[in-house]
Amino acid sequence: MIVDAFYAAPAVLILALAVYTTVVRGTFAASVGFLAYGLLLTITWVQLHAVDVALTEAAIGAGLTSLLLVRASHRLRESEAAIRAETPGLPLKLAAGLVAGIVGGGIALAVLTLPEPAPTLAPQVAANLAATGVGNPITAVLMAFRAMDTMLEAIVVLLALVGVWSLAPDRAWGGRQGPRYNADPDGILAFIARVLPPIGIVVGIYIFWIGADHPGGKFQGATVVAAMWLLAMLAGLTDAPPIRRRWVRALLVAGPLAFVAVGIVGVYAAGTFLGYPPDAAKALILVIEFALMPSLAFTLGLVMAGAPERPEEAA
Amino acid sequence: MTGTTLVGLLAAALVAVGLYGFLVNPQPLRKLIAFNLVGNGVFLLFGFIAERGGLPGIGGDPVPQALLITGIVVAFAATALAVTLLLRLHESTGSTSLADEAPSPKDPAA
Numbered sequence: 001m002i003v004d005a006f007y008a009a010p011a012v013l014i015l016a017l018a019v020y021t022t023v024v025r026g027t028f029a030a031s032v033g034f035l036a037y038g039l040l041l042t043i044t045w046v047q048l049h050a051v052d053v054a055l056t057e058a059a060i061g062a063g064l065t066s067l068l069l070v071r072a073s074h075r076l077r078e079s080e081a082a083i084r085a086e087t088p089g090l091p092l093k094l095a096a097g098l099v100a101g102i103v104g105g106g107i108a109l110a111v112l113t114l115p116e117p118a119p120t121l122a123p124q125v126a127a128n129l130a131a132t133g134v135g136n137p138i139t140a141v142l143m144a145f146r147a148m149d150t151m152l153e154a155i156v157v158l159l160a161l162v163g164v165w166s167l168a169p170d171r172a173w174g175g176r177q178g179p180r181y182n183a184d185p186d187g188i189l190a191f192i193a194r195v196l197p198p199i200g201i202v203v204g205i206y207i208f209w210i211g212a213d214h215p216g217g218k219f220q221g222a223t224v225v226a227a228m229w230l231l232a233m234l235a236g237l238t239d240a241p242p243i244r245r246r247w248v249r250a251l252l253v254a255g256p257l258a259f260v261a262v263g264i265v266g267v268y269a270a271g272t273f274l275g276y277p278p279d280a281a282k283a284l285i286l287v288i289e290f291a292l293m294p295s296l297a298f299t300l301g302l303v304m305a306g307a308p309e310r311p312e313e314a315a
Numbered sequence: 316m317t318g319t320t321l322v323g324l325l326a327a328a329l330v331a332v333g334l335y336g337f338l339v340n341p342q343p344l345r346k347l348i349a350f351n352l353v354g355n356g357v358f359l360l361f362g363f364i365a366e367r368g369g370l371p372g373i374g375g376d377p378v379p380q381a382l383l384i385t386g387i388v389v390a391f392a393a394t395a396l397a398v399t400l401l402l403r404l405h406e407s408t409g410s411t412s413l414a415d416e417a418p419s420p421k422d423p424a425a
Contacts, residue, residue: 007318011325018329018352022336027344034348041355044322048366049374053358056384060391065351072344072398079411086341086414096338104331107360111323120368121378137373141381153385160392167403219388303395307403 010043027080031069038062051215052138055207059223064304067230133282135213142217143285147274151259154292158256161303165243168308174244175312177305183235193235200228208293218289222296229301240305242312252302255295259288323363329356343401343411347394354390358383 017037021030039062045054088096125137125145132144142150168175183189201224208221232238241248262284266275276284333352340346361379368376405411 004318007321011321015325015328015332018332021348021352022332022340022345027342030345030348034351041359044325044359045362048319048322048359048362049369050362050365050380050383051374053362053380053383053387056387061351061355061387065391065394068395068398069344069348072402075402076342076344076405076411079405079409080342082410083342083412086412088339088341093339096335099338100331100335103334104327107327107330107356108324111320111327111360111363114364114367118364118367120370120376122368122370122373122376125377126370126373137377138381138384141377142384146378146381149382149385153388156389157392160396163396164399167399169406217384219384303392307399 007047010040010047014040014044025084027073028070028077031066031073034069035062035066038066052136052211052217052220055215055217055220059220059227063227064223064300068304131278131281132276132285134285136211136215136217138215139211139213139217139285143288144276144281147263147288151256151263151274154256154259154296157296157299157303158252161252161299164303164307168243172308172311174242175308176242176310177240177302177308178233179309180239181234181236185236190235190237193231193237197228197232200231201225204228204297208289211289212285218293218296222293223300225293225297226301226304229297230304233301233305240302243302243308244312248302251298252295255292258291262288319363319366322359322366326356326359326363329353329359331356341413343413344398347397347401351390351394354386358386358390361386 014037017033017040021033021037024030024033038057042054042058042062045051045057122137125141128145129135129137129140132140134140134143164177183193204221204224206221207216207224208218209216211217211221229238233240263274265284267273269275269277269280330353333349333354333356336349336352337346340349361383362375365375365377365379365383368379401411
């Protein structure tokens, strides 16, 4: 039983890092371990011929999620020693290990006994790809065959932001999110935050644009653009806008609203919600993509900024 | 055993490690990391199944792959909301304990 080292090496490293993030003492170390783990996971996604998923994992799974964890573990560091005392004893750990082993073993058994040939929708996608006008089958699924999922996904991110905003203390409601970051204006962080965004924004827009025919797309592109904005915020070069501003709200809902509007147009033009007339499919998909990308970048950036903490005046 | 089957087994192992961490670590942020490990395991399993349904020319089955992108974004949104909740809990009570008798010194109602 020889398994290609090409598959085995990343799998061993990923599993080792997963165990490390679980058993290591400090939460900060666990968060950094999770970042390395997420980046290695992108290799596995490429091995599974899922380059679009690899890009999403790198940008959102490894990138944004790890940044959230690293920042939160820094802010929670004083409370850590007290809570470590609540670690359960050996019998409970053994019981948890048993439960985890049974669940993992059951899944492994299912993996080894999956039916042959594998069920697939790939032939149907390949047969209908030309009708959508896009060349990347994953974009065709996201924007045409399963467009409802993508619309709800954009709304879920918006709802997460509503949730984040609602956690504002009363005095900060309507104010700015997160702490004000003050980095050394001549330091390396401020330098990088000036040099990197022009490149990053171009890369983000490229990933967005290329997504029609090659791996890429609006979520991955919007994440890169949002990351550039966050970098400038963390370096103290710019600040999160006060959330009571009308333009903030308008920019947030513009993308999802355009998506819903195109869906309603579909009811009249193609007889079903989010249906596209064949000759206008590509044009309508582009309308949604262009409206959604700025809203998504803005929403993701604000979700990352955290709950409002400062009244507007005290900026 | 092919290389991709190994990925399927890695997915099962990640679910197991994550589940263990979720049950054993008392720190809520560590539970969130563990929750993400379980999520990654489920996503990898889904990706493994998508790869099996691939055709020459289209890598894997694009339908589950597209759903995976949606899943990763939704998992991020849930994690972001949970992290913010946790920071707010810490700000208002000074503790992140999930134990029943958690002290709440700064709570005005107490």
